[in-house]
Amino acid sequence: xxxxxxxxxxxxxxxxxxxxxxxxxxxxxxxxxxxxxxxxxxxxxxxxxxxxxxxxxxxxxxxxxxxxxxxxxxxxxxxxxxxxxxxxxxxxxxxxxxxxxxxxxxxxxxxxxxxxxxxxxxxxxxxxxxxxxxxxxxxxxxxxxxxxxxxxxxxxxxxxxxxxxxxxxxxxxxxxxxxxxxxxxxxxxxxxxxxxxxxxxxxxxxxxxxxxxxxxxxxxxxxxxxxxxxxxxxxxxxxxxxxxxxxxxxxxxxxxxxxxxxxxxxxxxxxxxxxxxxxxxxxxxxxxxxxxxxxxxxxxxxxxxxxxxxxxxxxxxxxxxxxxxxxxxxxxxxxxxxxxxxxxxxxxxxxxxxxxxxxxxxxxxxxxxxxxxxxxxxxxxxxxxxxxxxxxxxxxxxxxxxxxxxxxxxxxxxxxxxxxxxxxxxxxxxxxxxxxxxxxxxxxxxxxxxxxxxxxxxxxxxxxxxxxxxxxxxxxxxxxxxxxx
Amino acid sequence: xxxxxxxxxxxxxxxxxxxxxxxxxxxxxxxxxxxxxxxxxxxxxxxxxxxxxxxxxxxxxxxxxxxxxxxxxxxxxxxxxxxxxxxxxxxxxxxxxxxxxxxxxxxxxxxxxxxxxxxxxxxxxxxxxxxxxxxxxxxxxxxxxxxxxxxxxxxxxxxxxxxxxxxxxxxxxxxxxxxxxxxxxxxxxxxxxxxxxxxxxxxxxxxxxxxxxxxxxxxxxxxxxxxxxxxxxxxxxxxxxxxxxxxxxxxxxxxxxxxxxxxxxxxxxxxxxxxxxxxxxxxxxxxxxxxxxxxxxxxxxxxxxxxxxxxxxxxxxxx
Numbered sequence: 113x114x115x116x117x118x119x120x121x122x123x124x125x126x127x128x129x130x131x132x133x134x135x136x137x138x139x140x141x142x143x144x145x146x147x148x149x150x151x152x153x154x155x156x157x158x159x160x161x162x163x164x165x166x167x168x169x170x171x172x173x174x175x176x177x178x179x180x181x182x183x184x185x186x187x188x189x190x191x192x193x194x195x196x197x198x199x200x201x202x203x204x205x206x207x208x209x210x211x212x213x214x215x216x217x218x219x220x221x222x223x224x225x226x227x228x229x230x231x232x233x234x235x236x237x238x239x240x241x242x243x244x245x246x247x248x249x250x251x252x253x254x255x256x257x258x259x260x261x262x263x264x265x266x267x268x269x270x271x272x273x274x275x276x277x278x279x280x281x282x283x284x285x286x287x288x289x290x291x292x293x294x295x296x297x298x299x300x301x302x303x304x305x306x307x308x309x310x311x312x313x314x315x316x317x318x319x320x321x322x323x324x325x326x327x328x329x330x331x332x333x334x335x336x337x338x339x340x341x342x343x344x345x346x347x348x349x350x351x352x353x354x355x356x357x358x359x360x361x362x363x364x365x366x367x368x369x370x371x372x373x374x375x376x377x378x379x380x381x382x383x384x385x386x387x388x389x390x391x392x393x394x395x396x397x398x399x400x401x402x403x404x405x406x407x408x409x410x411x412x413x414x415x416x417x418x419x420x421x422x423x424x425x426x427x428x429x430x431x432x433x434x435x436x437x438x439x440x441x442x443x444x445x446x447x448x449x450x451x452x453x454x455x456x457x458x459x460x461x462x463x464x465x466x467x468x469x470x471x472x473x474x475x476x477x478x479x480x481x482x483x484x485x486x487x488x489x490x491x492x493x494x495x496x497x498x499x500x501x502x503x504x505x506x507x508x509x510x511x512x513x514x515x516x517x518x519x520x521x522x523x524x525x526x527x528x529x530x531x532x533x534x535x536x537x538x539x540x541x542x543x544x545x546x547x548x549x550x551x552x553x554x555x556x557x558x559x560x561x562x563x564x565x566x567x568x569x570x571x572x573x574x575x576x577x578x579x580x581x582x583x584x585x586x587x588x589x590x591x592x593x594x595x596x597x
Numbered sequence: 598x599x600x601x602x603x604x605x606x607x608x609x610x611x612x613x614x615x616x617x618x619x620x621x622x623x624x625x626x627x628x629x630x631x632x633x634x635x636x637x638x639x640x641x642x643x644x645x646x647x648x649x650x651x652x653x654x655x656x657x658x659x660x661x662x663x664x665x666x667x668x669x670x671x672x673x674x675x676x677x678x679x680x681x682x683x684x685x686x687x688x689x690x691x692x693x694x695x696x697x698x699x700x701x702x703x704x705x706x707x708x709x710x711x712x713x714x715x716x717x718x719x720x721x722x723x724x725x726x727x728x729x730x731x732x733x734x735x736x737x738x739x740x741x742x743x744x745x746x747x748x749x750x751x752x753x754x755x756x757x758x759x760x761x762x763x764x765x766x767x768x769x770x771x772x773x774x775x776x777x778x779x780x781x782x783x784x785x786x787x788x789x790x791x792x793x794x795x796x797x798x799x800x801x802x803x804x805x806x807x808x809x810x811x812x813x814x815x816x817x818x819x820x821x822x823x824x825x826x827x828x829x830x831x832x833x834x835x836x837x838x839x840x841x842x843x844x845x846x847x848x849x850x851x852x853x854x855x856x857x858x859x860x861x862x863x864x865x866x867x868x869x870x871x872x873x874x875x876x877x878x879x880x881x882x883x884x885x886x887x888x889x890x891x892x893x894x895x896x897x898x899x900x901x902x903x904x905x906x907x908x909x910x911x912x913x914x915x916x
Contacts, residue, residue, distance in 0.1 A: 165713065166709060166710050166713065167692070167702075167706060167709075167711045168697070168705065350691075350694055350695045357698045359698040360698070362698040363697070363698035363699075368598075368599055368602075369698045370599060370695075371601065373601065374599050374600070374601055384599060385599065385600045385601075386598055386599055386600060387598050387599075387603045387754060387758075387856060387858060387910045387911075388598075388858050389859070552733055
């Protein structure tokens with residue numbers, strides 16, 4: 113299989129080539145690395161670990177105990193070698209991301225209003241209405257700016273195209289509660305602390321203003337006409353795996369971090385309980401799934417949300433970001449239609465590539481999936497976090513046969529894609545510096561317009577040969593540099 | 598500010614202060630135990646320590662005899678004892694974690710670092726190797742949290758609730774300390790009979806003073822030999838002694854005024870009244886009515902203040 117590396121023009125790297133095999137935007141870094149004494153990286157990694165632990169940048173792992181049996185806090189593995197993208201590549205990505213997220217928001221608005229795209233026959237009605245993420249409660253509800261996904265995490269990979277040239281592909285759209293942006297920001301802070309000399313050598317585009325852009329986006333999303341809308345971050349609480357991020361973002365924006373118990377609804381407005389009595393809330397940046405938002409409408413046993421919240425939302429007295437029901441657009445069964453959406457709503461040619469996708473619900477596609485499963489990646493349409501999937505080439509014949517049965521029993525529950533050879537990037541692992549597979553998640557903000565900071569979170573599969581980058585599955589992160597010319 | 602946030606801040610500082618005072622108390626007991634004294638006296642010392650913290654029953658449930666090693670183990674590293682130093686530091690850190698967005702980075706990192714360190718030190722056996730050094734460390738971590746709090750936090754409600762927690766806890770802890778230490782020598786309170794006893798008295802009272810960093814303060818204020826009624830006066834009535842009941846109540850009243858809301862009038866009145874009694878009280882009157890009775894009543898009223906603060910500011914009112 114053809115490999116594509118971010119730093120080297122070919123793998124395995126030939127150390128005696130005199131640097132000719134280094135891609136141009138990595139040449140300064142490569143020269144710097146060559147000058148470092150052997151133990152530099154190990155020392156800096158130890159330093160990074162101490163700092164992360166002291167700062168408390170951790171994520172909770174469900175059902176895990178540390179050696180003392182006391183806590184469940186793990187540090188996110190952070191890799192010292194940056195992932196570098198030249199500015200011109202990023203500019204194209206940025207245009208493509210803006211276009212894609214605009215189309216996705218138009219699509220969600222359409223689905224909950226006139227459903228033109230269904231009427232035009234581009235997507236089968238049952239595919240929407242049978243989707244568990246479709247919220248009939250949202251039909252006809254108007255939201256500020258007609259924007260549903262204020263914060264979108266678009267997962268992008270780089271892989272060789274038919275000519276063997278590196279090309280970006282969108283792997284997945286995350287429009288519910290995409291996480292990880294705090295790692296993007298903390299990774300950068302850590303890199304600047306550990307390697308100030310690298311930042312003096314390179315012109316790396318800054319990203320530290322992300323919380324400002326986020327706050328601006330959330331304020332623009334306020335339904336009230338008040339000059340100073342009250343924005344809060346809603347967290348499930350300190351035992352949630354992403355609690356660090358919730359607290360971090362609330363602090364960086366200077367807004368309250370609330371739990372469901374801090375909120376209540378009165379006369380169709382939502383308030384938080386404060387030491388000076390109730391205070392009205394205009395915008396909730398929620399980090400809680402739809403199902404838990406309002407026990408009166410969704411899961412009745414949930415204590416993470418606030419009873420009556422959905423009525424307040426539907427009455428236009430509060431905005432919930434991301435909106436309720438965005439999951440209808442980030443499903444793996446809807447993903448193949450995104451290029452169509454771009455053409456349908458915007459009248460434009462899609463700038464970003466989709467990965468070719470076979471849909472189990474189409475007869476021909478299903479036959480192909482069953483016949484070629486060994487070469488494909490098969491995913492459950494509602495799966496997330498690297499669960500409920502099969503990576504054909506990495507599986508045994510027995511596993512493939514077993515999965516065929518699973519897919520045949522519920523074809524519309526699965527899609528398949530050719531196994532992309534995700535690009536790799538040099539990574540500092542136990543055995544030294546070795547190539548590991550990576551992806552990229554830029555965070556796209558939609559308020560009155562679309563904004564983003566350059567780059568995003570690069571996730572890396574630390575296990576050799578692995579293509580799964582999720583932190584719950586042993587993935588790590590890298591600082592992402594957009595290198596200005 | 599969210600009521601829940603205020604609650605976490607209040608308790609975060611109560612636990613930090615309690616860890617410090619427990620370390621102070623254990624240290625003075627440990628130091629005293631190094632002096633020549635009878636086994637009965639030593640045991641009485643450790644038992645007194647447990648009883649002021651109201652932990653005698655839970656201690657006895659786990660240990661047969663009262664020994665220095667067992668009591669220190671129970672009060673320092675027993676995680677099932679909610680008042681042990683490790684439990685307090687961990688509770689302070691958990692409260693901080695719940696509201697880390699409200700704290701400055703320095704405050705959070707200080708509490709988190711304290712918690713990481715205490716776990717490491719206990720695991721490495723550093724406490725057993727040198728108890729005094731460990732107690733000193735706990736005290737200094739508490740000094741550091743207080744310093745980093747007043748040195749970096751915006752002077753708003755968050756700070757006032759934290760300070761309320763610190764000083765309400767301190768008022769409680771100092772009162773308990775005075776109570777147990779005076780209780781121990783109640784029989785011969787008004788002057789010792791023999792020279793031997795006077796010598797014992799010196800060590801006893803100077804140990805108490807040291808436990809609240811008050812030895813040099815006493816010398817400076819009174820320029821006199823150490824007399825028990827003056828020790829009591831210093832720790833109860835002096836407004837310029839930072840760990841005295843009077844000084845603590847001044848802080849409680851001051852911070853309470855800063856956060857006052859529509860329903861806190863009664864709480865302010867009670868705090869003000871308690872402070873006024875310290876302000877205008879005299880040590881001879883207090884001793885005449887009985888120190889133990891006085892302190893018991895004081896502790897009840899501090900507890901009552903705590904309940905009122907919870908009710909007025911911290912507990913989430915139902916919608």
